[in-house]
Amino acid sequence: SQQGEEDPQALSIQEGENATMNCSYKTSINNLQWYRQNSGRGLVHLILIRSNEREKHSGRLRVTLDTSKKSSSLLITASRAADTASYFCATDGNQGGKLIFGQGTELSVKP
Amino acid sequence: SQTIHQWPATLVQPVGSPLSLECTVEGTSNPNLYWYRQAAGRGLQLLFYSVGIGQISSEVPQNLSASRPQDRQFILSSKKLLLSDSGFYLCAWTGSSQETQYFGPGTRLLVL
Numbered sequence: 001s002q003q004g005e006e007d008p009q010a011l012s013i014q015e016g017e018n019a020t021m022n023c024s025y026k027t028s029i030n031n032l033q034w035y036r037q038n039s040g041r042g043l044v045h046l047i048l049i050r051s052n053e054r055e056k057h058s059g060r061l062r063v064t065l066d067t068s069k070k071s072s073s074l075l076i077t078a079s080r081a082a083d084t085a086s087y088f089c090a091t092d093g094n095q096g097g098k099l100i101f102g103q104g105t106e107l108s109v110k111p
Numbered sequence: 112s113q114t115i116h117q118w119p120a121t122l123v124q125p126v127g128s129p130l131s132l133e134c135t136v137e138g139t140s141n142p143n144l145y146w147y148r149q150a151a152g153r154g155l156q157l158l159f160y161s162v163g164i165g166q167i168s169s170e171v172p173q174n175l176s177a178s179r180p181q182d183r184q185f186i187l188s189s190k191k192l193l194l195s196d197s198g199f200y201l202c203a204w205t206g207s208s209q210e211t212q213y214f215g216p217g218t219r220l221l222v223l
Contacts, residue, residue, distance in 0.1 A: 031210060042201055042214035043155075088154060090212075097143050097162070097209035098170075103154040 005102050006089055012108040019076040021105040023089030024069075030092050032065055033099070034074050037086045046074075046087075081111045113138035117202050117215035124222055130175075130189040132218050134202030137183065142204040144185040145212065146177055149199040161185060197222045 007022045023032070031050045035043040049056045049065045049072065056063045062075040076083055086106045090099040114137045124130060136142050143162050147155040157170045159177035167177050174193050178186045185202055199219050203212040 033211065035214075040199075040217070040219070042216050043203075043212075045211045045213065048211060092210070097205055098145075098157060098160060099212060100157075101147075101155040106152075 006087070006105040008105060009103065010106045010108070012110065013079055015079060015081055015109055015111050017079055017109075019079050019083070019107055019109070021074045021087050021107070023072045023074070023102055025072075025089075025091045025100075026070065027091075029067075032063075032072050032092075033090045034061075034063060034072075035088045035090060035101075037088065037104070039085070043088065076107075079107075079109045081109050083107060084109045113204075113213065115202060115204055115213060115215040117200075117218050119218060120216065121219045122221070124192050124220065126194055126222055127191050130187070130192050130196070130220070132187040132200055132202075132220075134185040134187075134215055135183055136204045139183070139204070139206060141182060142206060143209055144179065145203040145205075146185065146187050147201040147203065149201060149217075151198075155201065159187070192222045194222050196220065 005024050013019055029051055031048050033048045034046045036046050037043045047058045047061055047063050049063050051067055060077045065072045086104040088101050088104045090101045116135050145160045146158040148158055149155050159169055161167050161179045164179055175189050199217050201217045202215040205212050
């Protein structure tokens with residue numbers, strides 16, 4: 001069964017606005033990761049948050065994790081046109097190195 | 112630094128033809144290796160993973176197979192392609208921490 005589910009499926013914003021994407025999962029995890037994929041390219045790791053962490057920052061990225069609700073959010077502040085991409089959450093689900101990816105959120109940032 | 116290569120970048124094959132996609136990793140040893148398929152506009156489906164030479168785990172029953180003849184080489188194969196095999200195939204590796212996965216550029220396969 002699908003572990004990670006992103007919401008919304010698609011998001012369109014203006015440059016300079018903030019973008020928030022959400023991810024829900026079903027089973028216990030050791031960590032949750034967010035990846036970015038530009039159209040037709042491989043995925044690039046953005047940030048990893050462990051199950052005992054509640055919030056993590058990396059540049060313009062802010063990730064939160066609520067293990068009681070089995071959910072995470074990715075906030076991109078002051079978005080740029082170059083942030084246009086699909087964003088995926090992935091959980092390990094205690095599966096020893098295997099990740100389960102959600103369906104992704106397609107973000108479009110208009111200049 | 113570590114790099115991961117996939118080839119070919121794109122491939123158009125007729126139904127019933129064989130397939131061989133290759134993935135190689137440089138700059139690391141004994142990586143875990145993964146093959147994913149991504150349908151258009153969808154998430155990633157894990158097809159195979161390998162923790163060592165000759166060790167392959169299959170995640171879903173399908174028309175594909177995988178092999179790991181060398182430590183840093185992972186091959187995805189099929190004897191007879193189906194239309195449903197079309198998609199974007201991604202190879203990835205992890206190091207000893209088995210946490211962050213690093214992806215190759217992908218191979219776009221179109222079966223006609």
